[in-house]
Amino acid sequence: MVELGEMATRNWGKGRGRREDAMPKEIEIDEIRPLLDAGAQLVEVLPEPEYEEEHLPGAINIPLKQMTREAVAGLEKDRAVIVYCWDYL
Amino acid sequence: MSPRAAWRLERLGFTQVYDFVPGKMAWLAMGWPREGTAAAVPNAGEVARRGTPTCALDDRIGDVRETLLAVGRHVCIVVNAAGIVEGRLRGRALEETPEATAEEAMELGPTTIRPNERLEPLVERMRKRGVRTIIVSDLKGQLVGILYREDAERALEAARG
Numbered sequence A: 001m002v003e004l005g006e007m008a009t010r011n012w013g014k015g016r017g018r019r020e021d022a023m024p025k026e027i028e029i030d031e032i033r034p035l036l037d038a039g040a041q042l043v044e045v046l047p048e049p050e051y052e053e054e055h056l057p058g059a060i061n062i063p064l065k066q067m068t069r070e071a072v073a074g075l076e077k078d079r080a081v082i083v084y085c086w087d088y089l
Numbered sequence B: 001m002s003p004r005a006a007w008r009l010e011r012l013g014f015t016q017v018y019d020f021v022p023g024k025m026a027w028l029a030m031g032w033p034r035e036g037t038a039a040a041v042p043n044a045g046e047v048a049r050r051g052t053p054t055c056a057l058d059d060r061i062g063d064v065r066e067t068l069l070a071v072g073r074h075v076c077i078v079v080n081a082a083g084i085v086e087g088r089l090r091g092r093a094l095e096e097t098p099e100a101t102a103e104e105a106m107e108l109g110p111t112t113i114r115p116n117e118r119l120e121p122l123v124e125r126m127r128k129r130g131v132r133t134i135i136v137s138d139l140k141g142q143l144v145g146i147l148y149r150e151d152a153e154r155a156l157e158a159a160r161g
Helices: A004-012 A029-037 A048-053 B002-011 B023-029 B061-071 B091-095 B119-129 B149-160
Strands: A025-027 A041-044 A081-084 B017-020 B054-056 B076-079 B085-089 B133-137 B143-148
Touching: A025 A029, A029 A081, A029 B017, A029 B023, A081 B002, A081 B023, B002 B017, B054 B061, B061 B076, B061 B091, B076 B143, B085 B091, B085 B133, B119 B149, B143 B149
Parallel strands: A025 B017, A041 A081, A081 B017, B054 B076
Antiparallel strands: B076 B085, B133 B143
């Protein structure tokens, strides 16, 4: 199992960890399940009708157009969070 | 869209943000679990029969035939070392000389569908073409199982209530 801390280090670069160095990390199909198993939060950013029709188990819906400070208040800021939409586009 | 959402979260103070670039389409094409209204109707991966006999490219037809006989099956899927579907053995291919390899005898590159294929249009296509079974493989080309048209028809009937 991949430790979240380890992924975070890879994300930010060795020996760094300051907020200004943080940047989103792209993950592929083989990386998402270990992260979820380790407790990552999951957010679908597509519009609500698409989420209602079909989504990943445990995902919550925060459409990109509604991604305000208030909308994300229920998420833990220091815990890993994975966002996804439909595909690469 | 997800890259922009990831950066938005980073801006909002999240410290470990991951962008699952392949997205929902890739997840579903792996045949992994799903939630939502669409999940009330099973898809191809959920109806496909598991436990399909498989063999390696270098296996001998004589051995494959014996194995199939022992388990009462008539089709074997040929997979490589990574579990990727390479071919199919059935009918005449299984009547090759016992020394022939699966690779020599197999039907190369059989048609496969993804697990997230919706059943209704799929069954319609299978009916039109007179197809009774079709191989289901995931996004990577690994075998999921075999979908039987009769199973898909039954599943659709059940979903309609």
